[in-house]
């Protein structure tokens with residue numbers, strides 16, 4: 364009997380377990396999923412909570428119920444992994460030996476790492492929408508917001524879903540217009556990046572959208588401390604941005620047990636992983652998926668989904684002693700909600716930045732362009748998440764590899780012009 | 784792309800002033816690169832960070848972010864900003880002759 368242990372029962376752990384269960388007979392391979400709780404949150408839904416468009420109860424389900432019945436579930440925090448003994452130690456004292464380990468414990472928020480962030484004013488004037496509690500508290504605060512300076516700040520990269528804070532700005536612009544008080548709200552987006560986003564074509568498009576909505580953009584701002592009482596973000600180089608209400612995305616680390624497991628993770632607790640096979644660099648029998656992996660691509664559910672296919676293939680190959688399939692190309696896509704029932708879609712990978720065109724082919728959803736169709740796509744995604752993505756069903760026309768057709772590539776001369 | 788003279792060698796820089804080919808960098812070029820960034824002279828503390836960046840890049844293929852530098856280089860984030868006021872990760876990478884840190888996407 365081979366033993367596969369999967370740490371984390373979120374997006375990546377769940378879809379990997381279900382896909383593996385379908386291809387590996389239960390009498391030859393056991394699959395165990397460990398998570399610290401039984402509360403599976405559809406995280407993209409958190410963006411809509413502050414604006415009263417959804418409620419945490421409507422985006423939450425039992426973790427266990429998302430897993431095939433021939434998968435064993437354990438509810439306990441992971442304490443550490445002993446890489447030399449191929450054994451996981453749980454906080455409840457149990458030990459789980461493994462033949463293959465999958466690290467799918469995502470990213471955790473560390474607001475306490477930023478001076479003052481969780482001090483006076485936290486959850487009163489300073490919020491985050493990255494947790495269900497934070498998103499709910501912010502919803503209440505926004506209902507009673509009389510107007511003033513609302514600042515949205517990303518403390519440092521990497522963060523989950525790097526477009527979510529921009530979407531928050533777009534939705535806030537819509538929300539205050541609906542309330543009829545947009546003229547009394549000053550919206551500011553404060554980022555450590557040198558533009559609205561990292562990749563040039565998308566950064567220019569998104570920067571233009573902020574400007575068109577009268578949202579101020581402050582770049583290369585590395586938040587050193589947050590003064591909740593005084594209402595100021597202060598950067599390491601002593602610049603200040605004043606606020607009446609701050610919405611902050613705190614720094615992210617890997618799961619805490621990674622630091623307790625010598626050899627597993629990097630300085631931030633993410634697991635160094637081969638970009639194309641998803642095998643960890645720590646040990647050949649350890650793999651990583653989703654936000655937990657240190658890879659040069661966005662931490663996003665779509666990435667986790669596309670990685671899943673390659674990961675499951677490679678776990679089978681590893682167990683059979685065959686060479687791994689190096690085919691994960693960094694494929695990512697994100698719907699970007701832009702307010703007024705519209706959204707934009709971007710699609711990219713390690714090599715190709717987000718470009719205009721259509722996805723997954725010429726007649727698909729418009730890329731890098733606001734449309735109602737994309738907004739519907741974003742809304743339908745929740746149902747797709749519970750009913751297709753987590754159970755691990757393939758969707759016709761949607762493949763792990765990024766489709767090249769449908770994209771409008773800049774001509775060489777335009778590229779030159781842009782670069783200069 | 785521009786070509787400039789660093790420590791007596793013709794070196795290609797990209798539009799943001801990063802050395803195009805990190806292999807061609809030598810320690811002798813660091814002082815010239817630092818002067819372009821308004822840093823003169825390069826102290827031992829600067830060098831500690833520059834050498835650390837170089838090692839990290841050689842080991843991992845990309846330079847560390849400010850937070851990782853603060854945790855691992857032996858220089859605190861506060862001091863990093865005193866040494867390289869306009870952005871430690873980016874400026875130190877430039878002086879160390881390595882590509883702009885990928886940040887994250």
Ligand SMILES: Cc1cc2nc3c(=O)[nH]c(=O)nc-3n(C[C@H](O)[C@H](O)[C@H](O)COP(=O)(O)OP(=O)(O)OC[C@H]3O[C@@H](n4cnc5c(N)ncnc54)[C@H](O)[C@@H]3O)c2cc1C
Nearest residue numbers: 371373374375399406407440441468469653654663664665
């Ligand atoms: C506000 C917001 C909006 C987002 N919007 C989008 C979007 O529009 N599109 C998109 O593609 N992605 C989006 N994402 C990102 C997406 O949700 C994540 O990238 C995805 O869920 C990652 O999956 P994962 O399996 O790596 O991690 P998760 O799904 O977070 O799962 C990690 C699991 O590990 C468990 N765990 C952690 N530590 C331990 C421990 N010590 N012991 C036991 N268990 C542990 C946790 O309980 C959790 O269940 C968004 C995220 C946020 C926060």
